[in-house]
Amino acid sequence: MDLKSLLNQRKVTILGRWFDLIVSSYPSDASRMLKKEDRFANPLGSTISREIETLFDALLSGADAEQVKPSLDRLLRIKAVQDFAPSEAMAFIFSLKEAIRTHLATELREDGIADSLVLFESRIDALALMGFDVYMKCREAIYQLKTDELKRQTHKLLERANRMGGTAQG
Amino acid sequence: MSKTPPPAELAKISHQPPETPWMETPVEFRPGTWCYSGKPKALEALGLPNVREWSPPDEDWKLPEGWQKIIYEGFKDRLNKYRSLKIFMDICVRCGACADKCHFFLGTGDPKNMPVLRAELLRSVYRKDFTTAGKILGHFAGARELTVDVLKEWFYYFYQCTECRRCSVFCPYGIDTAEITMMARELLHLVGVNINWILEPASNCSRTGNHLGLQPHTLRDSIDSLCEDIEDVTGVHIEVPLNKKGAEILFITPSADAFADPGIYTFMGYILLFEHIGLDYTMSTYASEGGNFGLFTNQETMKKLNAKMYAEAKRLGVKWILGGECGHMWRVIHQYMDTMNGPADFLEAPVSPITGTKFENAKSTKMVHITEFTADLIQHNKLKLDPRRNDHRTVSFHDSCNPSRAMGLFEEPRYILKNVVNNFHEMPENAIREQTFCCGSGTGLNTDEYMEMRMRGGFPRANAVKYVHEKHGVDLLSCICAIDRATLSTLMQYWIPMVEVAGVHELVGNALVMEGEGERTTDLREEDLADVEGEEDAV
Structure with missing residues (x-):
C-alpha cells in the first residue's frame, strides 16, 4: 500500500492523535471541555478538530497554498492571542509528524514508504512556513485593533479637534 | 559555540504545561493579560487607600503595612454585612456545572477561569480564616494562607471575570460569581490594588x-x-x-x-x-x-x-x-x-x-x-x-x-x-x-x-x-x-x-x-x- 492510501485508511486515528497532541499544550483540566462536540459550547476544541481535518485532507490531496490558508488562519488566529510563545503556537503543525510516525511505525519501514514520507513531511514543513506568515499577520492585527479602537472611542472629539485645527490653519 | 542538539533531544521538548497543584502555580504577568494599575490622581479623587505608583509585573506591589490584617478585617466586615457572600463561600459542592460555561475558560483553557476555581481562590482564604476545619486542617480542608502570591492571583483572575453571570445560570445553588468577583475587587481596593481603566472613568x-x-x-x-x-x-x-x-x-x-x-x-x-x-x-x-x-x-x-x-x-x-x-x-x-x-x-x-x-x-x-x-x-x-x-x-x-x-x-x-x-x-x-x-x-x-x-x-x-x-x-x-x-x-x-x-x-x-x-x-x-x-x- 502506498503512503497516501495508508494515511487515508488511518485518517481517524492519526487525526485523533494529532488532536490529543494539540490539546496537551493546554492545561489538563481543560481537556474534557476541549473534547466536547458542540461547536458553541466548545469553540476552541471544535475549531481545532474541524480545521486539522481540513489541513490533513489538503496535505493528502496536494491542495495549493491558498486553499489551506483559511484553515491555518482559523487555528493560528486563536493561538496568536493565547498564552503561547511563537514557537509554541506553531508547534501544532509539526506534531502531525509525530502523530503519523507513532501510528505508522511498522509500515514506515516498508520499501518506498519512507521516501514518500520524506516528501509528505516536506509538505508539512511548507505548511509551517506559511503558518509563520499567517501567525505574524494575526499578531500585527492586534496592534491595528488598538489604534482603531482608540480612534472610534473618541470619533466625534477627534472630528471636532481636526475641524478646529483646520480653522486655525486656514 | 554550543553544539546544536541532535533531533532526538530536540524532540524531547514538551509543550505541555507543568503539572503543579493549582495552589502552587503562581501567576505570570504576560503582556496583554493584565490592565494598568490605578493612577494616584484617580485614587485620591475617589478617596481610595494606598496611593502610589506601581505596576502588576513588579515584584514589589508596595502593599501597606499589615495588609493581610486589612484584608482579613475587610472580609470579616463583608461576611457580616452580606449574607449572600457567606452563603456563596459555604454552599458550593463543586458539582462542576459552571466549569465550562465561562467565556474566559472556553477561550483560554486556563482552569482558574472555571468559575468554581475562581471562587475557590477566595474560598481557600475564607476557609483558613473563618472556618474551624480550615484553621485546623489547613491544606487538607482546602484552606491556605493569604500570601503576596495569592493576592497577585486574586488580582489576575478577578480582573479576568467580566461579572457576566453566565455561570450563575447553570449553578444549581444560584451562586452569583459576579458578586464574588465584586467582593474580591472590593477587598483588593482596601490595599490599593486596582486598575486605572475603571478608576479614571x-x-x-x-x-x-x-x-x-x-x-x-x-x-x-x-x-x-x-x-x-x-x-x-x-x-x-x-x-x-x-x-x-x-x-x-x-x-x-x-x-x-x-x-x-x-x-x-x-x-x-x-x-x-x-x-x-x-x-x-x-x-x-x-x-x-x-x-x-x-x-x-x-x-x-x-x-x-x-x-x-x-x-x-x-x-x-x-x-x-x-x-x-x-x-x-x-x-x-x-x-x-x-x-x-x-x-x-x-x-x-x-x-x-x-x-x-x-x-x-x-x-x-x-x-x-x-x-x-x-x-x-x-x-x-x-x-x-x-x-x-x-x-x-x-x-x-x-x-x-x-x-x-x-x-x-x-x-x-x-x-x-x-x-x-x-x-x-x-x-x-x-x-x-x-x-x-x-x-x-x-x-x-x-x-x-x-x-x-x-x-x-x-x-x-x-x-x-x-x-x-x-x-x-x-x-x-x-x-x-x-x-x-x-x-x-x-x-x-x-x-x-x-x-x-x-x-x-x-x-x-x-x-x-x-x-x-x-x-x-x-x-x-x-x-x-x-x-x-x-x-x-x-x-
Missing part, C-alpha cells in the same frame, strides 16, 4: 458627570454636531434639549453614545425617535453618563454615581427617567438601586405620554429601559416605520449580559428588530438570551493593553457570530450596550472583519419615516441604502 464621572470628564460645552458641541449629521441624512433639523427644567422625562444614556463610533449612530436613532413622537424630554450635561463604573469598584462609588442621576432628575423636576442602551447601568438600577438609593419617591411612576402605558415594573426605580418604551410605541402603532431602509443589512442580535441576565430583557429588543429589520437571523440557542456569551471586555476591562485577553474572552461570542455570518450572511451585529458597541466592534475586526456592530436604535432611526424628511438615500452612517421602490407606500 469612575473618578471623572464623579467629578464632571461622565467617563471622559467632558464639560457641558463639549457635550453640547458633540450633540449639535450629531444633529447636523442627522440633517445631512434626513433633511430634518432637530435640537436636543439640555438641562431643561420642568421637562417631563430625563433621558440618560452612556456618554460614549455622544462621541464614540458606532454609539453615535444609536444616539441619532434616539433623538430621531423623540422628535418623531414629540416627546417632552431633556438630557443633562451633569448626569451625562449611564455607565456606572462604581459597580466595578465598590459599593460606595456605585451608590454615589447612581445617586447623581436621581439628584439631577430632582433638580430638573422631571416626572421620570428614560434610560438608553446601556449594560451595567441597568444591572445597578434593576438589582441595587432600590435598596441603595431608592425608592425615588420624589418622581412619578412612569407612564408613556404617547400611549398611556404604565410601566409597572419601574414604579419603584422610576426608570424605564428605552427598548421597553419603543416596543410599547410600536405595539400601539405610534411609529411610522419603513424596515426596507435596513434591507442593505443582514442583522443578528447579541443579548448584552446585563440587560438579559440581570433584568430578563429578551423580547423587547427582538420585537423592535422584527419591526425595523427585514433580514434577521438568531445565533444558536446556547449562545443567546440567558445563555448569551459576553463580549469579553465588560466590567471595565475594555482597555487596549488587555487586548489579547479580550480576544480570548470574546472568542465564544465571535464563534457564534461567525456561524450566522457564514450561514446567513449576517453583516451587522446589533446589541443594547455601549461597552458592547465599542468592544464587539474590535472583537469582530479581529475574528470576523466583515461584521459591523450597531445599537438597536440605530436601526430604528434608519427605519423611522420622519415628518418633512427628504428622500433618504443613505443610512445614518451615510452608507448607501438598498434600492427601495415605492417608499411612499410604506407605513
Whole structure:
C-alpha cells in the first residue's frame, strides 16, 4: 500500500492523535471541555478538530497554498492571542509528524514508504512556513485593533479637534 | 559555540504545561493579560487607600503595612454585612456545572477561569480564616494562607471575570460569581490594588458627570454636531434639549453614545425617535453618563454615581427617567438601586405620554429601559416605520449580559428588530438570551493593553457570530450596550472583519419615516441604502 492510501485508511486515528497532541499544550483540566462536540459550547476544541481535518485532507490531496490558508488562519488566529510563545503556537503543525510516525511505525519501514514520507513531511514543513506568515499577520492585527479602537472611542472629539485645527490653519 | 542538539533531544521538548497543584502555580504577568494599575490622581479623587505608583509585573506591589490584617478585617466586615457572600463561600459542592460555561475558560483553557476555581481562590482564604476545619486542617480542608502570591492571583483572575453571570445560570445553588468577583475587587481596593481603566472613568464621572470628564460645552458641541449629521441624512433639523427644567422625562444614556463610533449612530436613532413622537424630554450635561463604573469598584462609588442621576432628575423636576442602551447601568438600577438609593419617591411612576402605558415594573426605580418604551410605541402603532431602509443589512442580535441576565430583557429588543429589520437571523440557542456569551471586555476591562485577553474572552461570542455570518450572511451585529458597541466592534475586526456592530436604535432611526424628511438615500452612517421602490407606500 502506498503512503497516501495508508494515511487515508488511518485518517481517524492519526487525526485523533494529532488532536490529543494539540490539546496537551493546554492545561489538563481543560481537556474534557476541549473534547466536547458542540461547536458553541466548545469553540476552541471544535475549531481545532474541524480545521486539522481540513489541513490533513489538503496535505493528502496536494491542495495549493491558498486553499489551506483559511484553515491555518482559523487555528493560528486563536493561538496568536493565547498564552503561547511563537514557537509554541506553531508547534501544532509539526506534531502531525509525530502523530503519523507513532501510528505508522511498522509500515514506515516498508520499501518506498519512507521516501514518500520524506516528501509528505516536506509538505508539512511548507505548511509551517506559511503558518509563520499567517501567525505574524494575526499578531500585527492586534496592534491595528488598538489604534482603531482608540480612534472610534473618541470619533466625534477627534472630528471636532481636526475641524478646529483646520480653522486655525486656514 | 554550543553544539546544536541532535533531533532526538530536540524532540524531547514538551509543550505541555507543568503539572503543579493549582495552589502552587503562581501567576505570570504576560503582556496583554493584565490592565494598568490605578493612577494616584484617580485614587485620591475617589478617596481610595494606598496611593502610589506601581505596576502588576513588579515584584514589589508596595502593599501597606499589615495588609493581610486589612484584608482579613475587610472580609470579616463583608461576611457580616452580606449574607449572600457567606452563603456563596459555604454552599458550593463543586458539582462542576459552571466549569465550562465561562467565556474566559472556553477561550483560554486556563482552569482558574472555571468559575468554581475562581471562587475557590477566595474560598481557600475564607476557609483558613473563618472556618474551624480550615484553621485546623489547613491544606487538607482546602484552606491556605493569604500570601503576596495569592493576592497577585486574586488580582489576575478577578480582573479576568467580566461579572457576566453566565455561570450563575447553570449553578444549581444560584451562586452569583459576579458578586464574588465584586467582593474580591472590593477587598483588593482596601490595599490599593486596582486598575486605572475603571478608576479614571469612575473618578471623572464623579467629578464632571461622565467617563471622559467632558464639560457641558463639549457635550453640547458633540450633540449639535450629531444633529447636523442627522440633517445631512434626513433633511430634518432637530435640537436636543439640555438641562431643561420642568421637562417631563430625563433621558440618560452612556456618554460614549455622544462621541464614540458606532454609539453615535444609536444616539441619532434616539433623538430621531423623540422628535418623531414629540416627546417632552431633556438630557443633562451633569448626569451625562449611564455607565456606572462604581459597580466595578465598590459599593460606595456605585451608590454615589447612581445617586447623581436621581439628584439631577430632582433638580430638573422631571416626572421620570428614560434610560438608553446601556449594560451595567441597568444591572445597578434593576438589582441595587432600590435598596441603595431608592425608592425615588420624589418622581412619578412612569407612564408613556404617547400611549398611556404604565410601566409597572419601574414604579419603584422610576426608570424605564428605552427598548421597553419603543416596543410599547410600536405595539400601539405610534411609529411610522419603513424596515426596507435596513434591507442593505443582514442583522443578528447579541443579548448584552446585563440587560438579559440581570433584568430578563429578551423580547423587547427582538420585537423592535422584527419591526425595523427585514433580514434577521438568531445565533444558536446556547449562545443567546440567558445563555448569551459576553463580549469579553465588560466590567471595565475594555482597555487596549488587555487586548489579547479580550480576544480570548470574546472568542465564544465571535464563534457564534461567525456561524450566522457564514450561514446567513449576517453583516451587522446589533446589541443594547455601549461597552458592547465599542468592544464587539474590535472583537469582530479581529475574528470576523466583515461584521459591523450597531445599537438597536440605530436601526430604528434608519427605519423611522420622519415628518418633512427628504428622500433618504443613505443610512445614518451615510452608507448607501438598498434600492427601495415605492417608499411612499410604506407605513
